Amino acid sequence: MGQNTAPSQRLWITVGVGPLIAVLLMTAAARGQQLPIPQLALWESNMITYGQANCARLADPTIPFDQKLNPSTGHVYYDAERAFYQIADYTGNTAQWNSCAQIAEGIYRDQYVIPNNGDVYAGPYDPDPVVADTSGQGDWNFTTGLRMDYQRTADATSQYAVVLLSQNAAFARDSTPLAWTVTADLSREVAFAILSYINAEAVGQPPRQRRIDMVNQAYGHMKQWFVDFSWPGPWQQSPQTTIRLAPFMVGLTAHTLIRDWEQTHDSRLIPALRLAADWMWANAWIPRDASMWEDSRYRTAGAPDANLLIAPIYAFLYRQTGDTKYRDQGDQIFSGGVTGAWLGDGKHFDHNYWWSFDYVNWRTAGPVAPSPPAPPALPIANDGFESGTFSGGTGWSEPWTKSGDVSIRTSVDGPIEGKSHVRLRRNTGYLERTLNLSGAQNVHLTFWAKVRSFESSDKALVKVSPDGVTFTTVKVFTSADGNNTYRYYDLDLT
CATH class of the missing domain: 1.50.10.10 (Glycosyltransferase)
Incomplete structure (x- = not known):
């Protein structure tokens, strides 16, 4: 989760999976961080x-x-x-x-x-x-x-x-x-x-x-x-x-x-x-x-x-x-x-x-003369699932809430970096986590994700909410994304 305006003090982030799909998701820390060249x-x-x-x-x-x-x-x-x-x-x-x-x-x-x-x-x-x-x-x-x-x-x-x-x-x-x-x-x-x-x-x-x-x-x-x-x-x-x-x-x-x-x-x-x-x-x-x-x-x-x-x-x-x-x-x-x-x-x-x-x-x-950030991007919360648990990472208000077919995969299926990533699949996979955004401005949600085994009607949704009740969809994964290759996503939640 990258800080760099959100009217609320808390944010609920959810990831849910449609039928007959598998999604592998790993959060990245801060926008503006030097990223490795994939592959x-x-x-x-x-x-x-x-x-x-x-x-x-x-x-x-x-x-x-x-x-x-x-x-x-x-x-x-x-x-x-x-x-x-x-x-x-x-x-x-x-x-x-x-x-x-x-x-x-x-x-x-x-x-x-x-x-x-x-x-x-x-x-x-x-x-x-x-x-x-x-x-x-x-x-x-x-x-x-x-x-x-x-x-x-x-x-x-x-x-x-x-x-x-x-x-x-x-x-x-x-x-x-x-x-x-x-x-x-x-x-x-x-x-x-x-x-x-x-x-x-x-x-x-x-x-x-x-x-x-x-x-x-x-x-x-x-x-x-x-x-x-x-x-x-x-x-x-x-x-x-x-x-x-x-x-x-x-x-x-x-x-x-x-x-x-x-x-x-x-x-x-x-x-x-x-x-x-x-x-x-x-x-x-x-x-x-x-x-x-x-x-x-x-x-x-x-x-x-x-x-x-x-x-x-x-x-x-x-x-x-x-x-x-x-x-x-x-x-x-x-x-x-x-x-x-x-x-x-x-x-x-x-x-x-x-x-x-x-x-x-x-x-x-990198850039010859990059545009100066205002203010510099700072991490609010992140979790790469390297702890092997759903309570790892830093900056969160509480552990991940999960339901359905969700598992942390270690040393399998090619995480983008480190050893672990989380998999959601089979119509039931769901993850949710809360963090405090008091004083934060220009909030971005950044993560790496890869998708596989989508059928034409399948979807996976990333949603955010200021109150844990009313959610806004900020990313929809469809079969067009299903090539089993990690990609980096930077979602501006301002």
Whole structure:
């Protein structure tokens, strides 16, 4: 229970459960407390397990080159070299992961970029013929891993490859008409081209006007998605300019615009990202799947494989604005991606670890200049059920009143932290506890909860009361929440 106005001196809090459900609930102490990143340990272990598997595939001489490069399942797609170097930096195990980066480089740089003079395929709208060794899907202008290699090793071939890609990759050439990339259908190609210009500058090339022009186009793509709504579907407000809105593509554009902002501090960035993040959370987030829908043409199911291309937007906004809603929303996106994404081939592994390191870094660092609290948030009462009883915690007027199927679970079912949490289930689970709020202002009820085994008609209610007689429902859990993943809730009771 966090204090930071309530007209009463006492507050009754109840949690009740509908039929045939199980709810696991644990209270958290104070709003504003530094919260752990959910599923961080699993993200780290998956990084090692699946990273080693992808490295082994790339090193396997029995796997043909076309399979390693194929963008549908290709093991270097989404810049495997970058992913491996980032793992090396994160873990400190440079010997192992730098070696994996070099293996990926030998495939992408030496067998693809250099032989093609940087003229790599850039997607279904590429004005040049599709090169023979791809399946004709995706974008192959990956320069960050090569730039990282040059900065680590001074390998002039990697420097040369970055320059070739920035000059000759489809849509990166100065000779390509800008009119071809106005539509947000080309947002990925534009994002990767801009990134190649930024990386080329980092290895010694002079700035190009085309970077400025394409950054303007990337902001135009954000406008098509979130201001003009010029894509088909129930939100369309303008004549169509693009075939879809895909949250993961928004992530790719956001990544590049952030990289540009890190050098230019373009004032358009944070308003554009806030608009995008707020709209996607309100309209594209599917709670039961703990993910955004894949794109606006397929909105009935989530796509957790793409979560980690989206989550860093929210961590960046949390760091830059101090708004904790972006932290909490980002944590749900991150957690859903870590637990739900498929990492069984190189493409999926690489894009899950493409910039999720930025998520971890920004989220851990916290806000650059957080808004000062007034007054500071202080805990009034809390209980994590670590005592193993219904009379634990601090700040309460009396023990929990319980009835029905309620139990404290210790070392089972994965509490969010510590060893214990409480379970309510089977139409009868009910908990109630009272506390004194005399003098308290700006009261928040904060807790972690996860839900499972909901049927379509099932509900679980969180209620509060100033007198123990008249209760107000402040949170309703439904089947849409039933993904068995802990989420953090902050309910303003003011």
